[in-house]
Amino acid sequence: MMNNSHGYLIFGDKNKSILWAKEKASTILNISINTLGSYQDFSNEDYDSFGIDESRRLKERAFMRPLAGENKVFVISSHAFTVEAQNALLKLFEEPAKGTYFFIITQNLNNILPTLISRLVMVRLEDKSISxxxxxxxxxxxxxxxxxxxxxxxxxxxxxxxxxxxxxxxxxxxxxxxxxxxxxxxxxxxxxxxxxxxxxxxxxxxxxxxxxxxxxxxxxxx
Known part of the structure; x- marks a missing residue:
C-alpha cells in the first residue's frame, strides 16, 4: 500500500508523538483520526514501565487477524521498557505479521537497546527542532x-x-x-x-x- 514502515520509535514531546502516531494510523487504517478510539483494529496504550508480560500480550495480539479491515495499529507509550521486554520484541519487529504496524513512544532513550533501535524507524519530535x-x-x-x-x-x-x-x-x-x-x-x-x-x-x-x-x-x- 502506502510507504509506511511497520515499526517506528518516536521520542521527544509526548503529545506531539501521540498525535503524529495517530495521524499515521488514520492513514494506514483509512479512517478519520476522530474515530480511532472506537476502531477495533487500533490500540493506544500508556505505561509507566513496559515489561515482559506486556510484551507477551502484545505479541499475542499482533498475530491475531484484523477484525474490521486489512491492517492493525498498536501505539505503545511508556517511560521505560525493560531489557527483557525489548529482547522479546526483537523478532516481532523484525518479522511483523502482515498488515501490523507499531508506534513505540518514549521520552527516555537511555534504556532503549541499540538492537531494538535498529529494527525501527526513529522519529524525533522535540519542542524545538535541531538548529x-x-x-x-x-x-x-x-x-x-x-x-x-x-x-x-x-x-x-x-x-x-x-x-x-x-x-x-x-x-x-x-x-x-x-x-x-x-x-x-x-x-x-x-x-x-x-x-x-x-x-x-x-x-x-x-x-x-x-x-x-x-x-x-x-x-x-x-
Missing part, C-alpha cells in the same frame, strides 16, 4: 578522525554544560540514523556507544569531557 549550528557540530564530530575530534572537544565543552549533554547525544544519534544503513554492524556499535555515554552522563559526578573523549575514540568516522 543548523547544532546539526553542523554533530556532523563535523562524526565525520572527523579521532585526533581532530579530540582537538575540538574543548570548543564543544564551552557551549555544552552537563545538563545539555543529552541534547548533544541526541544530535549525534539523529545524524547517525541519517548517515548509516541500519543493517550495517557499524550502526549497532555506534548506537551502543552513544547508549553507554547516556548512562554515564546520567550518573553522579560524571564528566562531559570524559564522555566526549570516549565518543571521539570509539565512534566510527561517517
Amino acid at each position: 543548523n549550528e547544532e546539526e553542523d557540530i554533530a556532523t563535523d564530530f562524526l565525520s572527523s578522525n579521532p585526533a581532530k575530534r579530540l582537538l575540538f572537544i574543548n570548543k564543544i565543552i564551552e557551549k555544552k554544560v552537563k545538563g545539555e549533554m543529552d541534547e548533544f547525544l541526541n544530535n549525534l544519534e539523529s545524524m547517525a540514523v541519517k548517515k548509516i544503513e541500519k543493517k550495517d554492524k557499524i550502526f549497532i556499535s555506534t548506537m551502543e556507544n552513544i547508549h553507554k555515554s547516556r548512562k554515564y552522563i546520567g550518573s553522579r559526578g560524571s564528566s562531559p569531557k570524559l564522555v566526549l573523549e570516549y565518543l571521539a575514540l570509539s565512534l566510527p568516522i561517517i
Whole structure:
C-alpha cells in the first residue's frame, strides 16, 4: 500500500508523538483520526514501565487477524521498557505479521537497546527542532578522525554544560540514523556507544569531557 514502515520509535514531546502516531494510523487504517478510539483494529496504550508480560500480550495480539479491515495499529507509550521486554520484541519487529504496524513512544532513550533501535524507524519530535549550528557540530564530530575530534572537544565543552549533554547525544544519534544503513554492524556499535555515554552522563559526578573523549575514540568516522 502506502510507504509506511511497520515499526517506528518516536521520542521527544509526548503529545506531539501521540498525535503524529495517530495521524499515521488514520492513514494506514483509512479512517478519520476522530474515530480511532472506537476502531477495533487500533490500540493506544500508556505505561509507566513496559515489561515482559506486556510484551507477551502484545505479541499475542499482533498475530491475531484484523477484525474490521486489512491492517492493525498498536501505539505503545511508556517511560521505560525493560531489557527483557525489548529482547522479546526483537523478532516481532523484525518479522511483523502482515498488515501490523507499531508506534513505540518514549521520552527516555537511555534504556532503549541499540538492537531494538535498529529494527525501527526513529522519529524525533522535540519542542524545538535541531538548529543548523547544532546539526553542523554533530556532523563535523562524526565525520572527523579521532585526533581532530579530540582537538575540538574543548570548543564543544564551552557551549555544552552537563545538563545539555543529552541534547548533544541526541544530535549525534539523529545524524547517525541519517548517515548509516541500519543493517550495517557499524550502526549497532555506534548506537551502543552513544547508549553507554547516556548512562554515564546520567550518573553522579560524571564528566562531559570524559564522555566526549570516549565518543571521539570509539565512534566510527561517517
